Amino acid sequence: MASLGELERAVMDLLWAGHEAATANTLRDRLATTTEAKGDAAGHEGKELAVTTVLTVLSRLEKKGLVERERGMRPHRYQAVSSREDHTAELMHEVLGSAPDREAVLARFIGSVTDSEAETLRKLLGHI
Amino acid sequence: MFWTSYLLAVLAIVLAWPVPILLSRASWPARSPFTAMLLWQAIALAGGLSMIGAMLVYGLEPIGDNLISGLRGLADMVLFNAPTTALGFWHLFALSAAALLTAHLVFTLLLTYYKIERQRRRHRELLALLAAPSVDAARTVVISHDSPVAYCLPGGARSVTVLSDGLMAALEPAELRAVLSHENAHLNQRHHLLLWAFAAWRQALPWLPTTRLAQEAVNSLIEMLADDVALKSEGKATLIKAIAIVASGPTGGMTAGMGAGMAGSMAAAAIPSAHPGLALDGLEAPTGAVSGSARTTISRVSRLLSPEPQLPAAARGLVLAGSALLLAVPTALLIVPGLLG
Numbered sequence: 001m002a003s004l005g006e007l008e009r010a011v012m013d014l015l016w017a018g019h020e021a022a023t024a025n026t027l028r029d030r031l032a033t034t035t036e037a038k039g040d041a042a043g044h045e046g047k048e049l050a051v052t053t054v055l056t057v058l059s060r061l062e063k064k065g066l067v068e069r070e071r072g073m074r075p076h077r078y079q080a081v082s083s084r085e086d087h088t089a090e091l092m093h094e095v096l097g098s099a100p101d102r103e104a105v106l107a108r109f110i111g112s113v114t115d116s117e118a119e120t121l122r123k124l125l126g127h128i
Numbered sequence: 129m130f131w132t133s134y135l136l137a138v139l140a141i142v143l144a145w146p147v148p149i150l151l152s153r154a155s156w157p158a159r160s161p162f163t164a165m166l167l168w169q170a171i172a173l174a175g176g177l178s179m180i181g182a183m184l185v186y187g188l189e190p191i192g193d194n195l196i197s198g199l200r201g202l203a204d205m206v207l208f209n210a211p212t213t214a215l216g217f218w219h220l221f222a223l224s225a226a227a228l229l230t231a232h233l234v235f236t237l238l239l240t241y242y243k244i245e246r247q248r249r250r251h252r253e254l255l256a257l258l259a260a261p262s263v264d265a266a267r268t269v270v271i272s273h274d275s276p277v278a279y280c281l282p283g284g285a286r287s288v289t290v291l292s293d294g295l296m297a298a299l300e301p302a303e304l305r306a307v308l309s310h311e312n313a314h315l316n317q318r319h320h321l322l323l324w325a326f327a328a329w330r331q332a333l334p335w336l337p338t339t340r341l342a343q344e345a346v347n348s349l350i351e352m353l354a355d356d357v358a359l360k361s362e363g364k365a366t367l368i369k370a371i372a373i374v375a376s377g378p379t380g381g382m383t384a385g386m387g388a389g390m391a392g393s394m395a396a397a398a399i400p401s402a403h404p405g406l407a408l409d410g411l412e413a414p415t416g417a418v419s420g421s422a423r424t425t426i427s428r429v430s431r432l433l434s435p436e437p438q439l440p441a442a443a444r445g446l447v448l449a450g451s452a453l454l455l456a457v458p459t460a461l462l463i464v465p466g467l468l469g
Contacts, residue, residue, distance in 0.1 A: 005256055008256070008257065009256060009257050012257045064253055066257070084258065087254055087257070087258055088258055088271060088272060088273055090254075091251065091254050091255070091258065091271070092271075092273050092275070092277065092292075094247075094251065095277060095279055095290075096275070096277065103323060103327065103343075103347060104240070104244050104320070104323040104324055104327035105244050105247045105248055105251070105281075106248070106251070106279045106280065106281045106282070107279060107280050107282070107311070107314045107319060107320070107323070107350070108277070108278070108279040109277075109278035109279060109307055109310060109311060109370075109371075109374050110278075110371060110374040110375045110425055111424060111425060113375050113425060117423065117425070117426060118375075120426050121375065121425065121426055121429060124426065124429055124430050124433060125372070125429070125433075
């Protein structure tokens, strides 16, 4: 298994697909099976994945606010803070929204168009 | 030395108000966006320099014949407790204002950079988890979302262009290439640095007409520059159609198929000899107030539909010379008296 980034992605995919809290051990086992399958397909061996690595990944995700831990119980069980769809919606809201400093954060191909401006565009395109 | 501060103050006022208003109303920037971009940068830099310079020179007047001797005198007062009786209330006021304005500008620039970087980092983190690398292009990812969306997220080696499923479904390969080359132009030409500087400039002095006009103009000019790059590899009709499709599906209220169909009629209207009048029927407008970005879209489309020739070389040379002069004049007013005397 390669970088921490890829592991973060794999762990989030599992948590999003599972819909329920899981311990680091469970996640490690599931990761091992998925990577084995991938490793076979790609033609190289999947290396043994340590639980501590999974815990590192989980704490990084927790710091980013993507994963939360059920406290009190041991071993800790982890779950996604919100669904993949919610995160996508949040991201797209940021992109499509009209926050004043958004314009400096990213460059959209086309900005938002309002009614009256759509009318102007329509005229422009219609008059050819 | 009094006349120097007077001249600088006049320059500052001219650059803060009448000049940007005239430039923002002019039509030639659409013909030579690169030249216009340099002029806006010169106006912003010269404006800031003359504002600070005017106050500095006025405040230092009693203690030095020029900026250099004045600053030396000031350093003596601050560092070595030289007597400050020469400076009256208004001189101290002007000096403090110059120092505050300088600190405010630098601080806002840094703060804006920090805020932008933080938002970009957060955005990249989520993209890393949510988006899949594109098979079509390098440094491009695809996110699963129905509305046609394309944007680029600058970040040095981590710069990435993001396309939505809805966009991929709605665009023909050539249109997709036009969008990608437009976004790549933003990244290659480092447009985010301009966006950052002018966003900070506006953030620092929001009540000054020049900062708002400059930011809107720069936002619009970079789109034109990127369009020009896209036109090098793809046809004009292709680019217009791509713009129409993306503009027709703003907030995800409609499916990609509907968007594509409608945009098809828009683009058909855009291409001569096709049916006019079909354009944009039923286009849903997104929420929100009148935005500068839509005005940008309109000026982009009209520029593509009825292109005007680039400014003649002589006119461009004149604008460039004017930009250089704008920077040279306040600099010379500040420094030359010191060198001469």
